Amino acid sequence: MTDAPSSDGFAWLPFVDRLADAASAAILPHFRSAMAVENKEALAFDPVTVADKGAEEAIRGLIGADYPEHGILGEEYGDQSGDAEHVWVIDPIDGTRAFISGLPVWGTLIGLKRHGVPVFGMMAQPFTGERFSGDGKSAYYTGPGGERPLKTRKCAAIGDATLFTTTPALFKGADRAAYDRVERAARLPRYGCDCYAYCMLAAGQIDLVVETELKTFDIMPLIPVIEGAGGVVTNWDGGSAIEGGRIVAAGDPRLHAAVLEMLAG
Incomplete structure (x- = not known):
């Protein structure tokens, strides 16, 4: 040992x-x-x-x-x-x-x-x-x-944000409507990249990741990286992201707060 x-x-x-x-x-x-x-x-x-x-x-x-x-x-x-x-x-x-x-x-x-x-x-x-x-x-x-x-970049407004998700097809029902509100408001939506998207957020290359159906091993190892770079990562209710589920990660705390409001409708 x-x-x-x-x-x-x-x-x-x-x-x-x-x-x-x-x-x-x-x-x-x-x-x-x-x-x-x-x-x-x-x-x-x-x-x-x-x-x-x-x-x-x-x-x-x-x-x-x-x-x-x-x-x-x-x-x-x-x-x-x-x-x-x-x-x-x-x-x-x-x-x-x-x-x-x-x-x-x-x-x-x-x-x-x-x-x-x-x-x-x-x-x-x-x-x-x-x-x-x-x-x-x-x-x-x-x-x-x-x-x-690693350092996230400042981006307070969703209209200035680059957004990543794995694919909008993962969102169902009301969650799809909520995600679509965020995507329509974002400057540049892109799809794919899984864990790499979160690392690009930590590196200051993108501003926002919104996902669903994550397991704890999909997100827990990334939390110390995102937070260590100055970002915020929670579930859609603003609680802990450790167990996965519906996840929001943002490089700027102001953007994170705004997106939580948009997802809540």
Whole structure:
């Protein structure tokens, strides 16, 4: 067993980098290859590949070896968190649909909670060599663009905002009407990108992400990155985003407040 860092936050970065390296080694040989794709859902298309499973196995193996007392919640192999003080939340490939389509806008999400509170998160994109990390107080980028702090940009008005969502087709009934109000008011709506959209928000490239039907492993690892860069992320009611569901992330708190009002009608 390895001694845990004496403090939370970026003290965990060396270990999380190891986890990301192991996931990358499991994933990259399969990207843009002729691999088999399984469907996890009977009534919809929810793809999973050997790369998803191999990456989560690699991450779980390292956590189990170094911190066996820690809990783990992962997309592919379920909840083994129990009442652990530290719980790792893993999505080995967030954006599997992009992955099987050959588009490099997927990523490995690795988050750490302590007593239920996010203390560190990373999105690693091994094909581009980029990593976006945060602890809720600060956030940093490493990759081809050089190492630098992440900082959201100012944008108070929805009419000036660039908006991302995975696809409007995910919104149903009243939620679709609410989302459409926001999209019609935004300057530039764009679709796709999954976790990469949230990282572009943290990097100050876009202003707003509105989504629905997220699971905790889709969003929890991104919360420390967004908040560390100066952004705000909640559910549509303004509450915690940790458990997923309907999510709003904005780079500017003023924009976030305005969009919550628009979604509420």
